Amino acid sequence: MSKATIDLLNVADITDWHSEHDLLVVGFGAAGACAAIESAQAGNTVLVLERGSGIGGTTSLATGHFYLGGGTRVQLANGIEDSADEMFNYLMANTPDPNAEKIRAYADDSVSHFNWLVEQGVPFNDGFYRKKHYEQPTDECLIWSGNEKAWPYSQQAKPAPRGHKVEHPGSGGGAIVMQKLGEAAKQLKVKFQFDAQVNGLIKNKTGRIVGLRYKTFGDTYYLRANKAVVIAAGGFSMNKTMVEEHCPQLNAESVWPQGTPYDDGSGIQLGLAAGGQAIHMSQVFLTSPFYPPESLVKGILVNQYGQRFINEDSYHSRSAAACIEQPNGVAYLICDNATFGRPELKLQELIDAWDTVEEMEQALALPKGALQDTINQYNQYAELGKDPQQHKHADWLQPLNQPPFAALECSFEKSSYTGFTLGGLQVSKDAEVLDHHRQAITGLYAAGACASNIAQDGTGYSSGTCIGEATYFGRRAAKHANQLSPLLP
Ligand SMILES: Cc1cc2nc3c(=O)[nH]c(=O)nc-3n(C[C@H](O)[C@H](O)[C@H](O)COP(=O)(O)OP(=O)(O)OC[C@H]3O[C@@H](n4cnc5c(N)ncnc54)[C@H](O)[C@@H]3O)c2cc1C
Structure with a gap:
C-alpha cells in the first residue's frame, strides 16, 4: 500500500469544529448519492464532501448499466421469467469469493431497489436490446450483460437478461444517473461542500x-x-503506486485504465487508517471486447499452441481474462470469410488473412498441424450444433470453412485492453467497515468502488454490477447508520 497521507485523529485533539451533521458522505458518485438520499429521506441532516467541483465521479463516465433482476418491471414487460433465487444462484456461481448474505440481500431487494431508482428519477424504458454488444447503441433498457447464457453458468442458474441500461443511446447513461440523483439529493436539502478533499477521520475514545x-x-x-x-470515494485505478503494488496488470503498456483522476484510492486509505482492511485488491475488471460485429463470436480463440481455451460467447471481460491467462498472454481470434468483420472498438488488429489454415498456422508460428486439428474438430461438431470442448452455445456455432481465414491479434501485450480496479475495503452486508477481527468500526461505512462486495473479478463480472451494488450498498449504509444512537453533544 502506498504511504497514506491520511490520518486517524483523536477527538480530544480537535478544538475547532466547523459544523455538525447527522451523516457525512465522502464523495458524490453513485454510492455517495444513494447514501445521502436514503439518509435525508429518513429526516437526517446530510453533508456531502466532494473533492471535485461538481457531482459525478466515475459514475458520470459510465455507460449506465445496472445489474438488477428477480422480476423487475422491465423484465416482466418483456415476458422474462426471473426470480431472486435464480439471480442469487447466478451471482453465487460466478463470484470467486461469494458472500452469500450480501448476494442474498442484493437479489432479494433487487426489484424494490429498481423501483426506488425509478422514484429518484433514473429513467429506464421497457425496451429490450437482444444483440451482443459492449455498449448498446439504442436507448433500450434490458440487455444480456453477463455470462448468464454462457457455459458453465447457463447450467447453474436459469438464464435471464438482468442488465438495465439507463434510457440513453450508446454511452453517457452514467451522467444521466448522476444528474437525476443530484437533483433528488438537492430536493431533500442535502448540503454539498465541493472542492473538499477529505484526508482524515476522527475517532472518540471508544x-x-x-x-x-x-x-x-x-x-x-x-x-x-x-x-x-x-x-x-471510488476506486484506485489512477494511483499508479497502489496499482503497481496490488494489480500491476493495470499499469501494463497495453492497458488504458479508466476513471477520473480522483480514483486515487484515498477512500480505501481513509478506511485503512481507521483500522479497516482491504480485500480482493489484486482483482481488476480488464477487458478487450472483440464484438460487435456479432459474427466474430462465431470465430474461435486459440493460444500459442493452436488450442482453444474458452467459450467465445462469454461476456467480454471473461474471454479477456482467459486470453491474458494463456502462456505468454498470446491469443488469436480466428475466423473465416463468412464470420469475419472488423471489431467495432478497434482494440484488436487484423494480423492477416490466408487462403488455407495451414498457411495461417505457419505464419503465426503455431505447432505444425495444431490449428488444423483444432479447426477440423471444431467444424465437425459445429455442423451438429455441438461444442463438446468449450461448450459455446449452439447460436454461435458455425463451421469455419470459407476461405480466406483471418487472425485478429488478442494477445495481452499486442492488443489494447481497458479496465479499472475492483478491490476495496472489507465491509459487512450493511456496509460497515470491518477491522482485522471482522468487527464493525462503529460510525464508519464504505460503499461503491472503495469497498469490496459483489463485483470481485473480470471473469465473473456482469456489466451493471458496480453501479448496481454501489447504489444498493450506499443505501444500506445510510439505513444502518440511521439506527446508531446519535452522539451526545
Ligand atoms: C468508462 C466506464 C464505464 C463504466 N460503466 C459501468 C456501467 O455501465 N455499469 C456499472 O455497473 N459500472 C460501470 N463502470 C464502473 C462504475 O462506473 C464504478 O464502479 C462506479 O461508478 C463507482 O461508483 P462510486 O460511487 O463508488 O465512485 P465514483 O462515482 O467515482 O464517486 C466517487 C466520488 O468520490 C470523490 N472523492 C474521491 N476521493 C475523495 C476524497 N478524499 N474526498 C472527497 N471526495 C472524494 C470523487 O471525486 C468522486 O466524485 C464503468 C467504469 C468506467 C470507467
Missing part, C-alpha cells in the same frame, strides 16, 4: 468514528458526524 477532516483551497476544517461517516 473507537467510534465521530467526524472527519477536509481541506479546501489550502484551508483545513473539522466536521462532526452525529451518526456516521460514509466513505464513497
Whole structure:
C-alpha cells in the first residue's frame, strides 16, 4: 500500500469544529448519492464532501448499466421469467469469493431497489436490446450483460437478461444517473461542500468514528458526524503506486485504465487508517471486447499452441481474462470469410488473412498441424450444433470453412485492453467497515468502488454490477447508520 497521507485523529485533539451533521458522505458518485438520499429521506441532516467541483465521479463516465433482476418491471414487460433465487444462484456461481448474505440481500431487494431508482428519477424504458454488444447503441433498457447464457453458468442458474441500461443511446447513461440523483439529493436539502478533499477521520475514545477532516483551497476544517461517516470515494485505478503494488496488470503498456483522476484510492486509505482492511485488491475488471460485429463470436480463440481455451460467447471481460491467462498472454481470434468483420472498438488488429489454415498456422508460428486439428474438430461438431470442448452455445456455432481465414491479434501485450480496479475495503452486508477481527468500526461505512462486495473479478463480472451494488450498498449504509444512537453533544 502506498504511504497514506491520511490520518486517524483523536477527538480530544480537535478544538475547532466547523459544523455538525447527522451523516457525512465522502464523495458524490453513485454510492455517495444513494447514501445521502436514503439518509435525508429518513429526516437526517446530510453533508456531502466532494473533492471535485461538481457531482459525478466515475459514475458520470459510465455507460449506465445496472445489474438488477428477480422480476423487475422491465423484465416482466418483456415476458422474462426471473426470480431472486435464480439471480442469487447466478451471482453465487460466478463470484470467486461469494458472500452469500450480501448476494442474498442484493437479489432479494433487487426489484424494490429498481423501483426506488425509478422514484429518484433514473429513467429506464421497457425496451429490450437482444444483440451482443459492449455498449448498446439504442436507448433500450434490458440487455444480456453477463455470462448468464454462457457455459458453465447457463447450467447453474436459469438464464435471464438482468442488465438495465439507463434510457440513453450508446454511452453517457452514467451522467444521466448522476444528474437525476443530484437533483433528488438537492430536493431533500442535502448540503454539498465541493472542492473538499477529505484526508482524515476522527475517532472518540471508544473507537467510534465521530467526524472527519477536509481541506479546501489550502484551508483545513473539522466536521462532526452525529451518526456516521460514509466513505464513497471510488476506486484506485489512477494511483499508479497502489496499482503497481496490488494489480500491476493495470499499469501494463497495453492497458488504458479508466476513471477520473480522483480514483486515487484515498477512500480505501481513509478506511485503512481507521483500522479497516482491504480485500480482493489484486482483482481488476480488464477487458478487450472483440464484438460487435456479432459474427466474430462465431470465430474461435486459440493460444500459442493452436488450442482453444474458452467459450467465445462469454461476456467480454471473461474471454479477456482467459486470453491474458494463456502462456505468454498470446491469443488469436480466428475466423473465416463468412464470420469475419472488423471489431467495432478497434482494440484488436487484423494480423492477416490466408487462403488455407495451414498457411495461417505457419505464419503465426503455431505447432505444425495444431490449428488444423483444432479447426477440423471444431467444424465437425459445429455442423451438429455441438461444442463438446468449450461448450459455446449452439447460436454461435458455425463451421469455419470459407476461405480466406483471418487472425485478429488478442494477445495481452499486442492488443489494447481497458479496465479499472475492483478491490476495496472489507465491509459487512450493511456496509460497515470491518477491522482485522471482522468487527464493525462503529460510525464508519464504505460503499461503491472503495469497498469490496459483489463485483470481485473480470471473469465473473456482469456489466451493471458496480453501479448496481454501489447504489444498493450506499443505501444500506445510510439505513444502518440511521439506527446508531446519535452522539451526545
Ligand atoms: C468508462 C466506464 C464505464 C463504466 N460503466 C459501468 C456501467 O455501465 N455499469 C456499472 O455497473 N459500472 C460501470 N463502470 C464502473 C462504475 O462506473 C464504478 O464502479 C462506479 O461508478 C463507482 O461508483 P462510486 O460511487 O463508488 O465512485 P465514483 O462515482 O467515482 O464517486 C466517487 C466520488 O468520490 C470523490 N472523492 C474521491 N476521493 C475523495 C476524497 N478524499 N474526498 C472527497 N471526495 C472524494 C470523487 O471525486 C468522486 O466524485 C464503468 C467504469 C468506467 C470507467
